[in-house]
Amino acid sequence: MIDIEQANETAVNRMMEARPILKGVATARDVIPGMRDNLLLHAGPPITWERASGPMRGAIVGALIFEGLAHDWESAEKLVTSGEIELEPCHEHNAVGPMAGVTSPSMKVYIIENVTHGNKAYSNLNEGYGKVLRYGAYSEDVITKLRWMNDEMGPVLADALATNEDGIDIRALLAEALHMGDEGHNRNKAGSFIFTSKLAPLIAQVTKNNDLAAKILKFLGDNALSVLNPVMAACKAMADAGHNIEGSTVVTTMARNGTDFGIRVSGLGNQWFTAPVETPQGLYFSGFTAEDASGDIGDSTITETAGIGGFAMAAAPAIVTFVSGTPQDALNATLEMYEITVAEHKYFTIPYLDFRGTPTGVDIRKVVELGIPPRINTGIAHKEAGVGQVGAGLVRPPMAIFEQALMAYAEKYLND
Amino acid sequence: MSVIRYEVRKGAYYDSVVLMQLQKALTGLAGVLDAGVVMATAANKELLAAGDLLPEGVEAGADDLLIVVKGEEETAVVNALAQVDELLKRRRTSTGQDFRPRSLEAAVNILPEANWVLVSVPGRYAAGVAEEALRLNRHVFLYSDNVSLEDEIRLKQMAREKGLLVMGPDCGTAIINGIGLGFANRVQRGNIGLVGASGTGLQAITSRIHNLGGGVSQAIGTGGRDLKEAVGGLTTLQGMDLLARDEETAVIVLVSKPPAPSVVTRLLSAALSITKPVVVSFLGYPPPARRLGNLYFATTLAEAADLAIKLAKELTSEAETAETSRISGYIRGLFSGGTLAYEAVLGLQAILHPLYTNVPVRPEQTLPDPLTSQGHTILDLGEDVFTQGRLHPMMDNDLRLRRLRQEAADPETGLILLDVVLGEGAHPDPAAELAPAIAEVCRQRQIPVVAVVVGTEDDPQNMDAQIEQLQEAGATVFQDMTTAISYIAQQLAASSLVAGTPVSLTAFGEELSAINVGLESFYDSLKAQGGTAVQVEWRPPAGGNEKLMAILAKMKQQA
Structure with a gap:
């Protein structure tokens, strides 16, 4: 006979004892299990183009333009409806993404490791406010910003985190942020400040380009959601430990x-x-x-x-x-x-x-x-x-x- | 034509939520078509422009507050902008209600000191809620009706094991620690404790006690079915035991509509083992006497209250304790007088079970074979079956002596009760014949003998000498049946009142805090009386979906 209470205690204890550490930033295709060149990950349970909502479709289009696989809505739609490009949930690849959550093979992702149980989780980089891919925006400026994040900020973050063997303890960061008025989902103001302040010295160390360092730090510091994506991946690593x-x-x-x-x-x-x-x-x-x-x-x-x-x-x-x-x-x-x-x-x-x-x-x-x-x-x-x-x-x-x-x-x- | 006006406040920072609320408030004003309230970042200005809300020539940056109002006409727009300060200043009074938990478990977390759970949800759900309360180690006041008898028994047995009370189902009235639960009168506190299977019975007695200047320690309701055979008075017995131990309680009142006869004996023999006076008011049940030991029988509710008050006042003077020689085994009554036998049956049936006799008060008491006693047996040896071919036992002791020896030889016999009727026409010296047999029974078999002597000093047998002989033989002698029965009652082996765990007194005497599940008026009433309470916002489990409820129930059994 199954002891439900015992099973639940085990599951939730594993969730709580999981210690998610931000270990690095890397390209999705290199680290996310099962990632392949014709695959887009998305938020939520499985979905098809036909049933996808407006923002989900927009984000898919934007990601395919970003990957250089499509140049507009029609060409992107064709790739997906023909089956040439496949869609699978982030959750089925140890990953999570906010809103549309569309993550393509070339995108930089945060790597979270649960050092208690050894499982990993991934999430893309946060784009800030305004017109952004995660809300289904795919215009030129959106793609340009994504490219900057991916090609300029991403490598700096990767180098910065690589200098820090211990990584950043996201569970500890969240515990602190909860005492500073965050709830970790809609409000990540305090968490993002802590995150930026932890990254700042590392970024200063690894980049000789002061302008770039300043731009990255401003980007992270101005965005009260900077830490949302690593937080989500941390939560994913914790939840998976209880699965x-x-x-x-x-x-x-x-x-x-x-x-x-x-x-x-x-x-x-x-x-x-x-x-x-x-x-x-x-x-x-x-x-x-x-x-x-x-x-x-x-x-x-x-x-x-x-x-x-x-x-x-x-x-x-x-x-x-x-x-x-x-x-x-x-x-x-x-x-x-x-x-x-x-x-x-x-x-x-x-x-x-x-x-x-x-x-x-x-x-x-x-x-x-x-x-x-x-x-x-x-x-x-x-x-x-x-x-x-x-x-x-x-x-x-x-x-x-x-x-x-x-x-x-x-x-x-x-x-x- | 619409009019658009704006205002820029340099360096005024507000949280976006405050701004959205201001915007909402402005939009709601008369004559306003649309409004935008933002920190004037580039992204926000773009949003305003998209909504046709960005007038030409606005000079505002990211640190500035920009307020834009569009309206049907100038006055409305100007009026709206003039209200911005007022709207920003408007403090939200805390309109949010205190948290109302949906589950009993959450309620217990909120008010851990709550010892009581009041349940008044529809009957089909009530047992589930009550069981949950017991699981959480809380006493239950179960107002709901339409709870099955099986559920009632199961809940009450579970409660008894855990040392908890289940008052109900269908329990209308209780007064715990001075606070009325359900339907109850406001009565002062005092030293009279009540246990009742009758809600209005409790109300009538407690009210009269109050009106006569007395007070109530606790009034414990049991639910109307508690004294049915199947339930066996589980809660009533617990309640009596509790009041027996409660230091605040000096006098106990037991009230009910007529209980099942078998339950009556269980209750009264339990009540006899209490060292406090117990007033018994079983309406419609023939009182065996006015008084049996510490039991006082009232025929009306008012009389019960009057008696309780009188006893509570007299209390200190009368602290008699019965002798300690307890009887175990059955009582065998061997009577020469038919009416005396019948009176013995009337009195003893209240405290002895099973009771058999050849002079039954109720048909089921009929002794199948008059020649063989079984259980408690009261015999009228003057009946025809015994007197055929011989003299009446008032004149001839032979039959009684033989029966006396027969009973003495029965290992189940625990006490023998006799009458000795003197006077004209009776045997000239009955004691001379009876005493040697009695002595044998008392001394050799260790079986106590009680004799009731009826006669006067002027009778030819010399009553005093008769009594003396009987006493010397070892008999305890009385001159009326009631006193004899009262004596016997106190000799009965005092079975402990309650099997299971005794109810802890910790929930009694302190301030009352309770969790109310169901009728909100009960919650209001608890609060109005100064109790601490939490109202559970109860809904049928799984929205009343039978299939899901069945799964959930099955999962609970796994625990």
């Missing part, structure tokens, strides 16, 4: 591709449970309304999977108004997540809750029984390719995927 524990009902993947929301469960192998995404509720930038919003998109829900993001709202009073309204609501958000999780995090704590650990390890049993889906903080993409971010807010996964997972669990474990 494939026999009998566990803990969720180890939550991800969206703009069309479907997908989860995977520790004790249910690599099976995806999917249902159409919801549209986030939130505040919109000038000139945009809910009608402009794309369906929920991105792998950044890996943060909530690992016990931060929307689950750590009580740590981030500055952004609560985004998604709910008052500091009390932020507190309530975290308190609510304790109801559907199996543990309180050993290393991520919330000062306002007397340093109680963040709610960690979503249990599909509790989600279904109480009817409380996880709470996710998210950016909102425009539904059309190329426009970019239009707001930020709160979204929840569809209940149906947790119900499906529970039934699959019963099928696998309870048919005696």
